[in-house]
Each structure stands twice: as structure tokens, then as C-alpha cells.
Amino acid sequence: MKTALSSLLAVLALGSAAYSAAAVHYSSGETSTALLEVYTSEGCSSCPPAEAWLSQLVDQPGLWRDFIPLAFHVDYWDQLGWADRFANPAYSARQRGYAQIGSARAVYTPGFMLAGQEWRGWFENKALPVAKGQAVGVLDLKLDKDNVELSFKPQTTAPTDMIAYVARLGFDLDSKVVRGENAGKLLHHDFVVLSLQQVAAKQPLNWSTRLYPNEQGKRQAIVAWINQPGQLQPYQAVAGWIER
Known part of the structure; x- marks a missing residue:
């Protein structure tokens, strides 16, 4: 009996360890990788088609090499009767920030920002452009369990006061909406920003932090990007799957 119990505990321990994030190392190319930021809400009836396109x-x-998608769920439609469980006021503030600096004409959903500039191509059934960015340098990301290490090797002289952002993304997430504009619908989500944290450099062009815990999603990814303080347009970005 003791032997059977010990075996069972060993199996459970192995299953728990397998679900912990394994060590991974990702590097961007020399040219800047574009972030595709999609601002969406479960309370917006126009958003499900945009998210279906995003899931493709x-x-x-x-993916990850030429472009990095992120779905930021905003909270300003929660007042219509359905509170989006993925919404965060910080994501709404980020979208408003783009409008305030003139990179977007207004705040709306679904809203698309590509490499820090408003992109209206989805509304015109255009393919996502994957033009190469400028040669800026390589951003390295190391994830070991929940420990994140970032370092940037600029190709030319780069600002040394840059800050980093680290996001955890969730995939294959479903929500059954019972109120609001999408009442009665089962919504499917990918690239959901589950957490977003700003990280100050521990030394010039090097950052470290612990990834916020959030186990939602059948699959997850990690995204990191850097930019100068007070700016929203990413300078360089890197991403990859979180291995289990």
C-alpha cells in the first residue's frame, strides 16, 4: 500500500513539474520586430470577427519572428452590462495614450496598432504587412521557471535609459457571454494579454524580473519589448512560446 501511494505521489509530482515553465531562450533579429496590438472587448459586438482573424x-x-500579436482587452465597454474578465484599465490607458500622441485617430474597438501606428487594413480586408523594420539590434529573452532576463545588444548607438515590458499571453480561452452586446455567444480568444509589467533596467540595457503568475489558457507565450521612457512605440521586441 505504501509503495502504491509513493508511486502515485511521484506521478503527481512529475505532472506538477511538467506544468511549470521550462527554461527557454529567444532572440529577436537585428531588424525591429513589429508588435500588432489589438484592442478588444467581450462587451463589443464588433470585436468577435476581429478576434477570429487574430486567431488565424x-x-x-x-509569428514571433516577423510580427508579434497581443490582444489587449479594454474595460471601457464593461458598463454595457458585461464585464470582460480579461479587461484591465491599464490596457485602456495604453490605447488612450496612442490617441493622445496622435498615433491613433480615436479610441475604439476593435482597434489595431502596428509598430506603434494605427493600422486600418483589417477593416479593408488587407493582409497584415510584414515589412522589415530598421536595423536596431538584438533583444535576448531568457525565461527559467518564472525568472525573466532581458538584454539588448544595439547595432549602433542606442539610448541607455530604455525600459522593458513583459507580457504573458494566453491562448485557446473561451467565454460564455450572458449579457451585453454579445449575449448568448461563446467567444474564443487567443493572444490574450494576461499580465503586463514594466521593468526598469538593473544596469544599462539589461533587465530582470519575475513573470507574474497566471495559468489561464491551454497554451501560453511570453512577449518582451523595450522603449524609451514616455514613449509607446516599441524599439525592439521578442517573443516565443512558454514550454511546459
Whole structure:
């Protein structure tokens, strides 16, 4: 009996360890990788088609290398009768920030920002452009369990006061909406920003932090980008799957 119990505990321990994030190392290319930021809400009836299109990018060969999608769920539609469980006022503030500096004409959903500039191509049924950015340098990301290490090797002289952002993304998430504009619908989500943290450099062009815990989603990814203080447009970005 003791032997059987010991075996069971060993199996459970192995299962728990397998679900912990394994060590991974990702590097960007020399040219800047574009962030595709999609501002969305479960309370917006226009958003499900945009998110269905976004989900198709999971299988695109250029994912993480040529473009990095993020779905920021905003909270300003929660007042319509359905509170989006993924919404965060900080994400709404980020979108408003783009409008305030003139990078977007207004605050709305679904809203698309590509490499820090408003992109209206989705509304015109255009393919996502994957033009190469400027040669800026390589951003390295190391994730070991929940410990994140970032370092940037600039190709030319780069600002040394840059800050980093680290996001955890969740995939294959469903919500059954019972109120609001999407009442009665089962919504499917990918690239959901589950957490976003700002990280100050521990020394010039080097950052470290612990990834916020959030186990939602059948699959997860990590995204990191850097920019100068007071700016929203990413300078360089890197991303990859979180291995289990």
C-alpha cells in the first residue's frame, strides 16, 4: 500500500513539474520586430470577427519572428452590462495614450496598432504587412521557471535609459457571454494579454524580473519589448512560446 501511494505521489509530482515553465531562450533579429496590438472587448459586438482573424495568426509562419500579436482587452465597454474578465484599465490607458500622441485617430474597438501606428487594413480586408523594420539590434529573452532576463545588444548607438515590458499571453480561452452586446455567444480568444509589467533596467540595457503568475489558457507565450521612457512605440521586441 505504501509503495502504491509513493508511486502515485511521484506521478503527481512529475505532472506538477511538467506544468511549470521550462527554461527557454529567444532572440529577436537585428531588424525591429513589429508588435500588432489589438484592442478588444467581450462587451463589443464588433470585436468577435476581429478576434477570429487574430486567431488565424497562430499558424502563420512569421509569428514571433516577423510580427508579434497581443490582444489587449479594454474595460471601457464593461458598463454595457458585461464585464470582460480579461479587461484591465491599464490596457485602456495604453490605447488612450496612442490617441493622445496622435498615433491613433480615436479610441475604439476593435482597434489595431502596428509598430506603434494605427493600422486600418483589417477593416479593408488587407493582409497584415510584414515589412522589415530598421536595423536596431538584438533583444535576448531568457525565461527559467518564472525568472525573466532581458538584454539588448544595439547595432549602433542606442539610448541607455530604455525600459522593458513583459507580457504573458494566453491562448485557446473561451467565454460564455450572458449579457451585453454579445449575449448568448461563446467567444474564443487567443493572444490574450494576461499580465503586463514594466521593468526598469538593473544596469544599462539589461533587465530582470519575475513573470507574474497566471495559468489561464491551454497554451501560453511570453512577449518582451523595450522603449524609451514616455514613449509607446516599441524599439525592439521578442517573443516565443512558454514550454511546459
